[in-house]
Amino acid sequence: MKQNPNYFIAIMAGGVGSRFWPASREHLPKQFLDILGVGKSLIRMTYERFLPLVPAERILVVTNKIYKDLVLEHIPELPESNVLTEPSRNNTGPCVAYTAFRLQAMNPDACFVIAPSDHVILKETDFLNKIETALDYASREEAIITLGIQPTRPDTGYGYIESSGETVEGTLEKVRSFREKPDLNTAKSYIEAGSYYWNAGIFVWSAKTILSSFKTNAPDIYNILSEDLFQYNTDNEQSYIDRVYPKTPSISVDYAILEKARNVFTLPADIGWSDLGTWNALHAFKDKDEYGSVVIGANTMMLNSKDCLIRSDAEKLVVIKDLQSYIVIDEKDVLLIYPKEQEQEIKQLRSNIQNQEFK
Incomplete structure (x- = not known):
């Protein structure tokens, strides 16, 4: 794959995976386990999945500060400065904003994928092709893109994306709405409608676009984290984040941004995906x-x-x-x-x- 110097990957690895107890623990959560019994942890598999697209120096891992050493143990070739450590667990909203501020400081034209560390994707080539399509569009347009997984059953464990049916460049679909995890009958109706996808929690956007959306739709997060932009990508960044990050509200990026923004698209994907949530x-x-x-x-x-x-x-x-x-x-x-x-x-x-x- 041709590598674009403006493309970055951010892997979210701060969760506890409490539904996988007692294997997943506070001191050694799910993403650092070989849950599948294949000889590799989930975070290692996620990291390697993206290497054909970007080199290690353009892959970031965002995690809780107590897991920094674990991240570097599982991905020893990752530059230590590429591990962003959160001083508090404030959900994915502040996590995404922090990542975007860091990447903007590294490269003003940065476009990035942000993805969980503990999902499984069987069709990795198809997945990377979809990601390239999304990155290409996000680098040209002010678009917020989420991968939409083709549902294979009426599952009540996933959130759903409702497509408007309006297509862009033949592949992307304008999002009409996001739906919470449904009951079984509602999930069946989504499958029958044919216009719904599972929300995989894998997003693509430019740093510029997502920060603009935070400024408009989640100004509290934006204002707190933008108090001193000159601290990002410097030796002072960690002490700055330790001070301001805990002030941010605990909210998912879905609630903070996706359900409010107008420029949201989904890219339908059949990639052999599972979130391995339970x-x-x-x-x-x-x-x-x-x-x-x-x-x-x-x-x-x-x-x-x-x-x-x-x-x-x-x-x-x-x-x-x-x-x-x-x-x-x-x-x-x-x-x-x-x-x-x-x-x-x-x-x-x-x-x-x-x-x-x-x-």
């Missing part, structure tokens, strides 16, 4: 045995059991009999055995645990 999503994504079970890392003997997800240490023999539709996650200090149909309770279950070392 254990059930992982079960759906992975290949299964003849009884519909997924086993990751474990040396397992399954007797009269089906539709399970088992994750354990390969050095341990796990014997399971007469178990149906359960999640079994065996960590060194926590063992979770939970019905698949009730896995939405896991996030709350984790928050109820009193002992911090188990979180």
Whole structure:
């Protein structure tokens, strides 16, 4: 792929992944785990996915300050100055704005992709072709672009993008609205309508365009982070961010910008995408045995059991009999055995645990 010096990648890696407890923990969250059992962490896979498009020096990782060393451990070739550390967890709105201010200081003509660190994409060549299309358009027009995933089922776990049907340059579609995670009947109606896409949370824009949108649609975030623009991309940036960033409101970029802006487009994409947001999503994504079970890392003997997800240490023999539709996650200090149909309770279950070392 031809590399454009104005193109950058920003990878968001500050979350905890609490729905993947007990594998994902406060001190070692999901993005730093080999969740798929392929020998690479999710953040490493995300980083490598973008390398055909941009070199390491134009890839940034935005994370919580407590994970900086983990980022550099998993991506040792990344320049240390390319790890942007947030002093507080204020959701994706301030995260995007901070990234845009930094990139604008690095290159006033910067266009960038901002993407989560913990998603899986099977059709990587198709994905990069879509990203190139989006970057090309964003570099020429004041456009806010989000990838729209072709839905394969009426899923209640994703937000949806409603397309207006109006196309631009044959590929981009003007967005009519963003919809919250629906109930099942509503999700079915979206699929039947044929004009809805899953919101993958992968965005493309120029630094100039997105900062202009923050100034208009989220002036509180813009004003706080633009207090002293000369601090960005200097040795003083971290102390400046440590001081001003916690003052920003905690809000997603979807609420802060996308639902208000007029210049939002979606680029439909069939790229073999999964956000791997839950254990059930992982079960759906992975290949299964003849009884519909997924086993990751474990040396397992399954007797009269089906539709399970088992994750354990390969050095341990796990014997399971007469178990149906359960999640079994065996960590060194926590063992979770939970019905698949009730896995939405896991996030709350984790928050109820009193002992911090188990979180």
